[in-house]
Amino acid sequence: MLAFLFATIAFSIDAMLPALPAIAAELTPDNANVAQLILTAFVAGMGAGTLFAGPISDAIGRKPAITIGFGIYAAATIAAIFADSIEMLLIARFVQGLGAAGPRIVGLALVRDLYAGREMARITSFVMMVFIIVPALAPSIGAGMIWLAGWHGVFIGFLIFALIGSSWLNLRQAETLPRERRRPLRPGPLREAAREVLGNRHVMLCTLILTLGFGQMFGLLSSAQQLFGEAYGKGDAFPAWFAAMALLSGTGTILNAAFVTRFGMRRIAKWAYIMQTCVSATMLILVAGDLLPPALHFPAFFLWCVSVFFMAGVTFGNLNALALQYMGHIAGMAASIVAAISTVLATLIAAPVGLLYDGTAIPVIAATLICSGLAWFLMRFLTD
Numbered sequence: 584m585l586a587f588l589f590a591t592i593a594f595s596i597d598a599m600l601p602a603l604p605a606i607a608a609e610l611t612p613d614n615a616n617v618a619q620l621i622l623t624a625f626v627a628g629m630g631a632g633t634l635f636a637g638p639i640s641d642a643i644g645r646k647p648a649i650t651i652g653f654g655i656y657a658a659a660t661i662a663a664i665f666a667d668s669i670e671m672l673l674i675a676r677f678v679q680g681l682g683a684a685g686p687r688i689v690g691l692a693l694v695r696d697l698y699a700g701r702e703m704a705r706i707t708s709f710v711m712m713v714f715i716i717v718p719a720l721a722p723s724i725g726a727g728m729i730w731l732a733g734w735h736g737v738f739i740g741f742l743i744f745a746l747i748g749s750s751w752l753n754l755r756q757a758e759t760l761p762r763e764r765r766r767p768l769r770p771g772p773l774r775e776a777a778r779e780v781l782g783n784r785h786v787m788l789c790t791l792i793l794t795l796g797f798g799q800m801f802g803l804l805s806s807a808q809q810l811f812g813e814a815y816g817k818g819d820a821f822p823a824w825f826a827a828m829a830l831l832s833g834t835g836t837i838l839n840a841a842f843v844t845r846f847g848m849r850r851i852a853k854w855a856y857i858m859q860t861c862v863s864a865t866m867l868i869l870v871a872g873d874l875l876p877p878a879l880h881f882p883a884f885f886l887w888c889v890s891v892f893f894m895a896g897v898t899f900g901n902l903n904a905l906a907l908q909y910m911g912h913i914a915g916m917a918a919s920i921v922a923a924i925s926t927v928l929a930t931l932i933a934a935p936v937g938l939l940y941d942g943t944a945i946p947v948i949a950a951t952l953i954c955s956g957l958a959w960f961l962m963r964f965l966t967d
Contacts, residue, residue: 584751586710588649588690590717591656591683592629594744596622597721600808601822602734609734610669617669619805619937623930624673626801628680630926633688637919638776640689642768644760645696646752648915652685653749660741679741686748688918695907695914696759701844703908707900708840722822766913776916786921788965789906792852792958793899793925798932799954800895803888805937806947814942815881824885831889835896848901849965855897856959862890863952871945884944891951898958905965 599621607618632652640648656679663675691707698706728736766772780786807825812818835855843851866887869875875883903921910917932950939946 584755585690585694586717587748587751588686589710591686591744591748594717594721595625595679595683595741596804597717597825598725598728598737598740599625600722600804600825601726602729602737603808604812604818605729605734606669606672610672619809619940620673620934621676622805623801623934623937624676625680625683626926626930626933628677629684629687630680630923630930631677632681632684633919633922633926635919636684636688637692637915637917637922638766638768638773639915640692640760641766641776641913641915644758644762644765645689645693645915646756646758648689649685649752650749652682652689653745654682655679655685656682657742657745658682660738660745664735664738664742684922686752688922689915691903691907691918691922692914693756693759695911695918699911700904700908701848704843704848704901704904705840707904708836708843708896720826722825726822760915764912766916773916776913777920779913780910780917780920783909785965786906786910786917788961789902790921790924792961792965793902793906793921794928794932795954795958795961796895796898796902797925797929798936799951800891801929801933802936802947802950803891805933806940806944807888809940810884810944810947814944815884817881828885828888828892832892832896835893836900839897839900843901848905849962852898852901852905853959853962855894856955856962859890859894859955860952860959862887863948863955867945867948867952870943870948887944887948894955 603618603621606621611617636648636652639651659675659678659682663672663679666672666675694703694706694710724740725737728740730736732739766776808818808821811821811824817824839851866883869883903918906921907914907917932954936946936950
């Protein structure tokens with residue numbers, strides 16, 4: 584169930600990928616790159632929504648807050664189904680992102696109610712093992728819905744997803760935040776909690792590193808459909824290649840769950856960023872210098888994509904656990920601030936990367952190299 588809640592955002596992004604060419608052809612035929620804003624609009628809305636989801640859950644409980652989020656998500660999804668312009672679709676996607684913040688952010692606070700530190704990182708990794716199935720299958724599900732009902736059909740899938748998630752939560756999950764631990768939605772307590780989170784150097788450092796991680800991943804996702812389809816001629820098989828990429832990179836969550844209690848969250852995340860920096864530097868040299876034989880162009884790119892998602896699997900859970908390990912008393916507020924800052928700033932990284940697409944993978948590889956290198960540097964100042 585937790586994996587399903589966490590997967591709301593991944594499904595809402597990845598299932599859209601096969602629909603982008605059809606949406607671009609119908610709503611913005613003069614500039615296909617504008618269709619990528621459908622992804623970044625959702626991410627921006629999600630980032631804004633995280634500012635409210637956590638504090639609301641601290642006040643009214645985890646289950647009601649998640650249910651409200653699903654309700655907003657469903658209403659925006661219905662609006663998107665009837666959108667007849669790119670502007671209306673972008674607005675609907677932004678509001679959809681606002682709602683999706685509820686299940687994702689409050690779900691993280693729910694985990695923190697029950698676990699902390701390395702144990703939280705281990706539990707989150709187990710959740711991610713199941714969660715990875717959703718990104719693997721999402722493009723195929725999206726392609727199937729497009730075949731049945733055109734690009735609007737993808738949003739029908741989102742509506743079904745919201746109904747299942749809300750029902751599952753309310754039927755099976757007990758409330759994890761008792762009334763005596765709730766914090767009122769009043770300016771004074773909210774300001775005090777926000778000041779405590781924002782003034783904590785450890786939390787802010789984790790947030791900045793997460794920003795760089797999300798930025799490079801969102802940048803790749805924004806360009807994925809065009810890269811696979813136009814740059815490497817794999818458009819028709821994109822859902823299958825994306826599924827294979829997600830499943831292969833899912834081994835990162837398995838390894839993290841197995842070793843995080845032994846080696847620690849910080850050490851594993853640091854080495855993941857070291858690996859990604861080296862891999863991306865090598866890939867940039869090979870692609871920019873045209874040093875690969877034609878037969879290896881796509882295999883090398885595919886393996887590089889796997890490395891980016893593998894890195895996400897061994898860093899995101901650990902960094903979230905590190906950020907929240909001293910914030911159990913205000914887990915909702917802390918989860919909101921960490922996610923809001925990292926997501927909104929990551930959008931500012933990803934949007935120009937997607938718009939810089941020039942028919943090659945060079946912009947997204949260069950962005951990943953810069954982000955991973957900076958994250959590696961910042962990890963030096965972080966402790967478990």
